[in-house]
Amino acid sequence: MASKFTRSNRVGWSMAGPAAVLMAIFVVLPFIFAIGLSFTNQRLISPNPTQFVGLANYEQLLGVGVLTLEPERDAAGAAVRDDAGALAYPSLRSFTRNNDQYPQYDGMREWFSFDIGENRVFVLGRDIVFLKALINTVIFVLIVAPVQGGLALGLALLINQKLRGINLFRAIYFMPVVVSIVVVSLLWRFIYDGNSGLLNNLLGAATFGAFPRIDWLGNPGTALGSIIAMSIWQAVGFHMVIWLSGLQTISPTLYEAAAIEGASPWQTFRYVTWPGLRNTAVLVLIVITMQAFSLFSQIDVMTGGGPLDSTQTIVFQAVERGYGKQDISGGSTISVVLFVIVLSISFIQRWLTREKT
């Protein structure tokens, strides 16, 4: 049903042209390079010629294995326990280093382990740092997407009223979005400081000193959570504005019709507002997810991936590999993996939120 207007629209193309060319040069082309490089052993600067290595980079990055070990037994077949009563297991290294019987585990390291009865199950990975980064990123996305989206919607609903001075609040909530994420991260490093940080002082004052001082970014247990909280705060205003634009497309007469029928505020939200926001919700969800998957600046400024790799993320690893370690093919491989993940998730989200007819 393409009309003449949409089929051949020279004016349209000439307007989109400059942006399209720039996108092609700086987004599409590098990405095609990245796909190509991920199948080679290219390094950033290297005297050796580049070689095609097939899927080796992907195997190195994503290789995982599961190894179940029985405890050491004495001659009678009973499990050997040490003085503390803990079971002893054979050394992992005897399986993962130069063991001809288990070539599939060669070069792997322990990622995590758990017990089933007396047996211990080891989950092994070839690239433990990347796997941690993957998990951290997924946790980040799973928390940030709903919480940030929900908070932003709440703010948008509050802001979307005719009140004196409401624009001031709009501006305040939007301000962190305008400030560079690097500056915001630096500021929050002070807020999270272990000694005299604002957060510690506030918590201390609120609890009359009962709350212990915490080195929020220096503690593996709190570092990721701290970055999550700060990231949610930073971009919530942006998504608030998107929700707001969605709210304003809903016809006021629908609200009036609902009021005449006697709908409560919650029923009005459920039957009028939320259905009217369906397309906005898809957009917000996809945008937050993509932004969250590309988490980098906060990590780079605030923790550098530490402590103990507790804040490693996929993009941080890609940059670290590609430029820090000059392993450009490794970095490219990570980028391609990230691309596949984000693309699949976007498709899943679109499918889940599709218009049901």
Add this chain to the structure above:
Amino acid sequence: MARVSLSGIKKNYGGVEIIKGVDIDIADGEFTVFVGPSGCGKSTLLRMIAGLEDISDGTLTIGERVVNDLPPKDRSIAMVFQSYAIFPHMTVRENLAFGLTIANAPKAEKDAKVAEAARILQMEHLLERRPSQLSGGQRQRVAIGRAIVRKPGVFLFDEPLSNLDAALRVDMRMELSKLHADLGATMIYVTHDQVEAMTLADKIVVLNAGIVQQVGSPLELYHRPANIFVAGFIGSPKMNFLKVRVEAVDATSVTVGSADIGKLVLPRANATAKVGDEVTIGMRPHHLTVGGAQDITGRVVLVERLGNETLAAVVLGSGQQIIAALPGDIDVAPGQELHLATQADRASLFLANGLAA
């Protein structure tokens, strides 16, 4: 069923008075139309009755209760909007049942009431459709159906037919008349279209600039307009107004005259008109005939042939223009000289202050 009474109703928007003290009594079961030009405050008045706008001053009574401070749902009203205001993501059935869903009514009751409304409006076959699959007329029918399901004491309509095409408007007009006859409910209907007002109303309220100009039955307004505004607003084509001078006044008649019309003896007693006063005479286009006792002479400048009648614009000697509605097959052409006569007993007389004499 309910009577509605407005007493001294006023509305200010930030210092500007939009409704300037309105008194109207609407009997139980009456079909009342508020008519007036765009921006005169019809919608504002209706929305105050609905409870969608605060009442700045005055008393609004529906049934036996003063409802000034009741929310819309407790006023025993239902409203139909120009933009339909049906919920786009719900089926027709869900739209009709919305008020019952909100009130947690049992399914059997919902089904029964929806079925009854659908039967009244003959749209049983549309119940499972969504609004996007309906025509404009069908959408408005859904909105009316939703009002019927509420079984309100008073139906409020705000220009419900203005978004429909002309032919459909005529059909829907008749249906609304029939609906009123069937339900016997009080209805208040807002329109800027005097034809709708004339055809639908038991009682017409003519508004201008937030002030009631005249209240009366359609024919009262047509034949005995209270002032120049009502005279000009009701009737199509518009009433012709000519400047004349009072030449004689006696107990049973007023004689007026001018170069354009010669002498005209209006058979009515009037104490306020005095010899020498500048007044305005109003003649309906349909009361003008070719030839006759009195002689209004002018040159035809425009002819519109409608088939059943012919509208001729005639410029008189003084330069004033009048419209005459003549028989459909009359032989007139632009440039031709025409001798017209009016019926003195059907002409209106307006004093310098605009009021009918």
